[in-house]
Amino acid sequence: MHGPSVRSDGLWVPWYARIIVLAPLRYIASPLDLIPDGMLFFGQIDDLSMVSYSNILLKKNIDPVALADCRDRSEKFLSQKGKDRMTFAIALSAIWIFFLMLLAICLIAATAST
Numbered sequence: 001m002h003g004p005s006v007r008s009d010g011l012w013v014p015w016y017a018r019i020i021v022l023a024p025l026r027y028i029a030s031p032l033d034l035i036p037d038g039m040l041f042f043g044q045i046d047d048l049s050m051v052s053y054s055n056i057l058l059k060k061n062i063d064p065v066a067l068a069d070c071r072d073r074s075e076k077f078l079s080q081k082g083k084d085r086m087t088f089a090i091a092l093s094a095i096w097i098f099f100l101m102l103l104a105i106c107l108i109a110a111t112a113s114t
Contacts, residue, residue, distance in 0.1 A: 012063060012066060013062055013063070013066055014061055014062070016061065017058060017061050017062050020054050020057050020058050020061065021054070021058065023050075023054060024047075024050045024051045024053075024054045027047065027050050028047050028050070028051070033046055033047070034046050
């Protein structure tokens with residue numbers, strides 16, 4: 001299906017643009033890279049190039065009006081002070097702490113079984 005994903009305000013973002021956003025994140029998190037991250041400097045260059053290329057693809061595939069609206073919303077959110085921004089920061093921190101604890105539990109369980 002090649003139809004757009006329509007938001008409530010009438011702006012649309014194609015479904016494949018969402019995949020373009022997730023693909024570089026998946027590539028960076030994956031242990032399988034074209035150039036291993038252990039190689040100093042060069043290992044990070046391929047990650048950076050993947051993010052840069054996806055940014056170029058996003059700019060070509062997203063409606064400029066929708067992109068401008070997203071920028072306006074993010075600037076508005078970042079300029080806010082107070083409860084909404086603090087709630088977001090706490091929720092994001094809680095998610096990171098949860099996944100780090102889950103990783104630690106998995107690593108402890110894996111080393112205990114050997």
